[in-house]
Amino acid sequence: MKCQAQKAARSALSSTVRRTMNVSARRRVWLLLSDLFVDTEWSDEELRAIGAALKQTGFSANEVEAILRGEVAPVCGRWMRWPSIGPWPAFDSDWVNESVEKYLHRPPFFRLGLWGLPGVRRDWKVVRDAMES
Numbered sequence: 001m002k003c004q005a006q007k008a009a010r011s012a013l014s015s016t017v018r019r020t021m022n023v024s025a026r027r028r029v030w031l032l033l034s035d036l037f038v039d040t041e042w043s044d045e046e047l048r049a050i051g052a053a054l055k056q057t058g059f060s061a062n063e064v065e066a067i068l069r070g071e072v073a074p075v076c077g078r079w080m081r082w083p084s085i086g087p088w089p090a091f092d093s094d095w096v097n098e099s100v101e102k103y104l105h106r107p108p109f110f111r112l113g114l115w116g117l118p119g120v121r122r123d124w125k126v127v128r129d130a131m132e133s
Contacts, residue, residue, distance in 0.1 A: 025057040025058055025059065026057075026059075026067070027093075027096075027097050028053075028057050029054060029057050029059060029064055029067050029072075030067070030071065030072055030096050030097065030100050031091070031093050031096050031097075032050055032053055032054050032057075033054075033064070033067065033068050033072040033076075034072055034076045034090075034091040034096050035050060035090065035091075036050075036068070036072075036076075036119075036120050036123050036124065036127070037072075037073070037076035037077055037091070037120065038090055038091065042123060044126050047123055047126040047127050047130065048126060048127070048129075048130035049130075050127050050130070051126070051127040051128065051129065051130025051131045052130055052131075054127065054131055055130070055131045061128050061131040061132050064128075064131065065124070065128065068124060071100050071103065071104060072096075072100065073120065074103060075096070075099045075100050075103050076091060076096070076099075077120070
């Protein structure tokens with residue numbers, strides 16, 4: 001019995017450490033993926049560089065794609081729906097972090113899926129290929 005309790009405590013601690021360690025890496029992923037939604041035409045070489053940086057975060061390509069679809073696209077993609085806003089070269093990192101965290105605290109039925117916006121799928125394919133190479 002005592003052994004089971006120790007295992008459970010160790011598992012909970014391990015999970016907490018992993019979550020804490022992943023917060024910084026996840027924020028890095030959010031910022032890198034936000035680049036797919038700026039008013040910039042990325043070259044394949046630049047997209048591969050984003051993929052290489054994402055690979056360094058320790059997340060798999062599948063995990064990054066889930067973050068792209070479920071966390072970053074709904075927040076950053078909405079700006080692509082109004083092209084008259086004007087060009088913007090990058091999202092502010094504090095804004096990305098705050099906006100994604102606020103979005104994730106919404107009830108699931110208030111979340112939008114803006115993953116299929118023009119150009120994002122094509123850019124993601126190049127980024128994903130770079131992550132997997």
